[in-house]
Amino acid sequence: MAKTQRLDIVTPEKVVFSEEVDYVVAPGSEGELGFLPEHTPLVSALKTGVLRLTQDGKTIKVAISGGFVEVKNSRVVVLADTAERADQIDVARAEEAKRRAEQRLAQKSENIDIARAEAALKRAINRISAAQK
Structure with a gap:
């Protein structure tokens, strides 16, 4: 089992995050979605909410507004309408x-x-x- 997975958070304006992470929790349209490495392929709509990721034991928050998430081959791609890291808000x-x-x-x-x-x-x-x- 892979120990990490690639997370790319992209908006129409920029790449907000693109690194290896341990775990991702995204605000799905029907509730929170959690992704570990080697998660089953999935595509889902996202709602406005806080995406949380764990990297090297540290939690990082990203405020997102809508969009979609695609999970495949230990890679999570978030295409968000807007996204902003908590430390930059x-x-x-x-x-x-x-x-x-x-x-x-x-x-x-x-x-x-x-x-x-x-x-x-x-x-x-x-x-x-x-x-x-």
């Missing part, structure tokens, strides 16, 4: 985005795109959650 900026989204939702105006404001709020809360220890 600007918490003050995320808090401000959360505040703005909450204000938009509280207005209850016809000019507000509710679905967009709710998605922005969910992303901001997710980023804050990922950044917490």
